[in-house]
Amino acid sequence: MHFAMSDTTNIVLEGQDLHKTYRMGDVDVPVLKGASITVNAGEWVAILGSSGSGKSTLLHLLGDLDRPDDDRGSITFQGTPLSTFSQGRRNAYRNQDVGFVFQFYHLLPELTVLENTILPAMVGSRSVDTQERATNLLNSFGLSHRLQHRPRELSGGERQRTAIARALVNNPAILLADEPTGNLDEETGAGILDLLSAEHAGGLTILMVTHDRAIAERADRIVELHHGVVVEG
Ligand SMILES: Nc1ncnc2c1ncn2[C@@H]1O[C@H](COP(=O)(O)OP(=O)(O)OP(=O)(O)O)[C@@H](O)[C@H]1O
Ligand SMILES: [Mg+2]
Known part of the structure; x- marks a missing residue:
């Protein structure tokens, strides 16, 4: 998929x-020093950077x-700066507009796979048939036989599939994935990347961070985080 860099509408x-x-x-440790990044609709962008x-x-x-340092820079979602959002709008942004996938899954241990996946939709006020959407996502991720299991009964790959289903249950405009294969063996990780690739082919916009160039190369575009700024990869 190709978008002109100058086309701000996407x-x-x-x-x-x-x-x-x-x-x-007593010491200030600057981590980001003027980092900028743009993600267009339908793109899969990888941010490559070393640990730390x-x-x-x-x-x-x-x-x-988390919030940037006071008054430094801006984050804009579909043309509107987050800084202009009300608290309620910010909550909706976190809950519905973006989906977040963490390296270590962050599933709730006492909930089943299906309940974990439905959770974000229970927080929002969505009228869609959530249970059906969650079940469909989990089925398409090969988890139909795991719906009533607890996370501790799952493999790492199954946990991450559940976490991705959870991130997608509210149909976010963008998936933010933090080292989604970082805790998995190579083969299981490749399965997760294939799953992301299939979702991307279906239109999902993805921003993924990784320290592994081979993983970053699954994306459409690679940028690198170096010394606190983003440079073209
Ligand atoms: N809450 C925090 N308080 C203090 N320092 C922090 C905090 N979070 C991160 N850091 C520091 O900021 C730097 C960047 O951390 P960050 O977790 O963003 O790196 P990363 O690129 O994601 O690394 P990794 O590949 O290991 O996940 C590190 O030096 C880290 O120790
Ligand atoms: Mg990290």
Whole structure:
């Protein structure tokens, strides 16, 4: 899929000049020093960076799971800066507009696979038949026989498939994936990347971070996070 770089109408998510500094005791540790990234509708973008380069930090800012340093830069979703969102709109952004996949799944252990997947739709006020959508997603991810199981009864790959289904249950405009195969063996990880690839072929916009160039190469476009800024890969 190809979009002209100058065509702003197709931009789903844009971070501009993002800064993030962590305070460790008395010391300020700047992690992001003016990072910028643009993701167009229908694109799969990979952010490649070494461990500690700030990939998770950047993804958390873009997903509104954390905030950039005061008054430094902007994050714009479908043309509107998050900074202009009300608290309620921000909650809806986190819950519905973006889907987030974590390296370590973050499934709730006491809930079944199906319940974990339905959860984001219970938080929002969506009229769709959530149970049916969740079941369809899980079936298409090869988990039809696991719907009533708890996460502890699943393999790592099955847990991540469940986490991806959960991230997609509200039909987000973009999937933010933080090292989605980072905790899996190569073969299982390849299965997860195939699943993402199939969703992408179906139109899903994806922003994925990884430290592994071979994984990044599954994306349409690679950018690199170096010394706190994003450069073309
Ligand atoms: N809450 C925090 N408080 C202090 N320092 C933090 C915090 N979160 C991250 N850092 C530091 O910021 C830097 C970037 O961390 P981040 O987790 O974003 O890197 P990463 O690129 O995702 O690394 P990895 O590939 O290991 O997941 C690291 O030096 C880390 O120690
Ligand atoms: Mg990380």
